[in-house]
Amino acid sequence: MQVSGSGDANGGKARFDDVYDQPDPRAYFRRLAPLEYEIPxxxxxxxRRAAAERDGGTVLDLCCSYGINAALLNHDLTLAELYARYTGPEVADLTGAELAERDKAFYAARRRPDAAPVLGLDVAAHAVRYAREVGxxxxxxxxxxxxxxxxSPRLRAAMAEVGLITLTGGGSYLTRRTFAALLPWSRRPLRVSAFVLRTVDYAPIAACLAEYGLRTVVDPSVTYxxxxxxDEREQRFAIExxxxxxxEPTGRETEGRFHTVLYESVPASG
Incomplete structure (x- = not known):
């Protein structure tokens, strides 16, 4: 279906700011493991499908944190393996520098031959530095x-080569302002693939993308x-x-989990 409507609501969602910008991802995975965070x-x-269909260029992952989407896109890995790696006893006593060295080898050994170049954008400077450091x-x-x-001038220059923008979870924190700041610098045919919580109205972002020639579609009957x-407070917020x-939250949010839908935006002329 086409996206329409307006508004935004995310004020009752719990935040995990203390683990989003650590020197390495161990605290992040330890915190989210009990919550069975699975959207990546x-x-x-x-x-992977969107990257294969893009018309060249790089991938820009918004709200990239420690590069988890890039890890899963470009490496023969599952999220379960990353949870096991970063919460396991074998890395618990390593320094951040020691973990980074091990991670360089870990990811290099699992790099897919069809790996796409990936850029990351996030306010968490420590997290993006780590993701860059380990490759x-x-x-x-x-x-x-x-x-x-x-x-920044460097980001504006990088946007000229972006062919795909990806997003998981960050829809609760981003608005059309971010997209309006980025898209004027796009020079390639662009796609956007965004998994967005059902507690967020994506229509303002879809309207912004439309201003730059992108048509957004979503199947709301399919959720992830x-x-x-x-806690119960967060669940009540989501249901309401x-x-x-x-x-309709019945069978989804009423069963105890946030759910997302996938919005895909492609050139309207394509």
Whole structure:
């Protein structure tokens, strides 16, 4: 279906700011493992398909954190293997530098022959630095485009080569401001593949993409679990917000998990 409507609601969702910008990803995986955070794995096949269909260029992963989407896109790995790696006893006592050295070899040994160049954008400077250091990202940008600051000259130059933008989870934190800041610098045919929580109205972003010639489609009957709720308060927020946006939470959010839908945007002339 085509995307329409307006508005936004995410104020009742728990935040995990303390683990999003650590020097390495161990705390992130330890915190999210009990919540069965799974959307990067759900997105893996869709992102690989979108990367294969892009008309050249690089991939830009928004809200990339430690490069998890890049890890799953470009390596013979599952999210379960990453959980096991970063929560296991064999890495618990390593320094950050020791873990980074091991991760370089770990990812290099699992690199797929069809790996796509990936850029990462996130406000978490430590996280993107780590992802860049271990080879998950070809380049990384610790910038916040939700404010008044424009993209840096380096990011503007990088956008000229982007053929695919990916997003998982960050729809709760990004608005059309980020896309409006990036898309004027696009020079290639562009696709956007975004897994967005059902508590978020994506229509303002879809409208922004339309201004740059992209048509957004979604099948709301197909949903993808993101994670367990942290508590009853968060579940109530999700159920109420999903209903307020015109969807039905029964069988999805009522069963204890956030759910996402996949929005895909492609050139309207394509």
């Amino acid at each position: 794995q759900r997105a893996q096949a869709a992102f 998950l990202l070809d380049d990384a940008f610790a910038e916040n485009l939700e404010g008044d600051e424009p993209p 679990p993101q994670r367990l709720f942290t 917000t999903v209903r307020a946006l015109g969807a």
